[in-house]
Amino acid sequence: MVKAMSAQGFFSKSYNAAMTTAEQVGEQEKAKAEAMIAATPAFGGVEAVSVELGEDHTGDPSMWIIFRLRAGFKTDDAWFREFSDYSTQLSLKLLHSGLTRFPYTRLESAS
Amino acid sequence: MSFAWELIQHAIRLLGNRLAITVRSEENVDLRRAVSAAYYALFDHLSAAAVLQIAPQVSPRTANRIHRWLDHAEMKKVCREFAAAHLNAPLRELLGPTASADMQIVASNFIKLQEARHSADYDPGYQLGWEEARELIESAVFAYGAWERITPSAESNIFVLSLFLWKKWEVVRP
Numbered sequence: 001m002v003k004a005m006s007a008q009g010f011f012s013k014s015y016n017a018a019m020t021t022a023e024q025v026g027e028q029e030k031a032k033a034e035a036m037i038a039a040t041p042a043f044g045g046v047e048a049v050s051v052e053l054g055e056d057h058t059g060d061p062s063m064w065i066i067f068r069l070r071a072g073f074k075t076d077d078a079w080f081r082e083f084s085d086y087s088t089q090l091s092l093k094l095l096h097s098g099l100t101r102f103p104y105t106r107l108e109s110a111s
Numbered sequence: 112m113s114f115a116w117e118l119i120q121h122a123i124r125l126l127g128n129r130l131a132i133t134v135r136s137e138e139n140v141d142l143r144r145a146v147s148a149a150y151y152a153l154f155d156h157l158s159a160a161a162v163l164q165i166a167p168q169v170s171p172r173t174a175n176r177i178h179r180w181l182d183h184a185e186m187k188k189v190c191r192e193f194a195a196a197h198l199n200a201p202l203r204e205l206l207g208p209t210a211s212a213d214m215q216i217v218a219s220n221f222i223k224l225q226e227a228r229h230s231a232d233y234d235p236g237y238q239l240g241w242e243e244a245r246e247l248i249e250s251a252v253f254a255y256g257a258w259e260r261i262t263p264s265a266e267s268n269i270f271v272l273s274l275f276l277w278k279k280w281e282v283v284r285p
């Protein structure tokens with residue numbers, strides 16, 4: 001009984017340690033992405049950019065870069081063309097920096 | 112035969128006018144369908160190009176069968192390889208150290224649109240605004256244009272072959 005409990009404790013501890021490592025890597029990648037975004041010129045009309053961690057629909061650890069539009073900002077076709085280019089290049093820049101998580105970009109409307 | 116451009120136009124029609132859209136749920140369904148159509152526009156464009164490159168002489172019926180061999184999850188894996196900063200084996204031996212900038216645009220936007228399409232079709236909690244839907248349609252058009260710039264080329268040939276052969280190549284990779 002004592003041995004069984006020890007084994008259970010050992011595996012539980014190992015599992016928790018592995019989870020902590022994965023979470024730590026995620027947080028490190030998030031911090032790295034935030035620093036790179038802060039060093040990148042802001043895009044017109046974007047009020048704030050935030051980074052969230054999660055899994056995509058295939059279960060791969062992923063990262064979401066969320067651009068929040070400024071309230072009242074008027075977008076047009078040219079703006080969307082330029083933003084699409086900007087967000088794609090930023091996503092590739094983050095990916096090429098060595099992130100293991102794919103950086104998905106999202107555009108959030110102002111509330 | 113590809114319906115890619117018709118699907119983009121369909122997505123734009125569903126998107127409607129920003130000024131006419133409030134956040135009512137029935138309009139959110141239109142936005143979701145617009146995002147789904149944008150993904151399928153790019154998927155259809157790439158898969159039609161793939162069939163045309165590997166089997167240009169087959170009948171439309173056979174082309175449709177080949178079209179269905181493509182698997183969405185496998186396409187995501189292949190795109191992840193092409194979007195990377197450095198290509199891994201076997202792509203590195205076939206294409207060199209890195210994919211072209213346009214190939215990376217195609218690959219990364221395909222991954223992005225596939226994820227958005229999955230959320231739009233299956234996640235009831237997905238908060239999708241008009242601007243995001245509009246931007247996702249633009250991403251499909253952007254990738255469409257990038258693909259046109261690299262076709263025909265050895266790189267587009269290898270990309271197409273990867274879409275069909277990736278499972279086999281994964282097995283033989285060192």
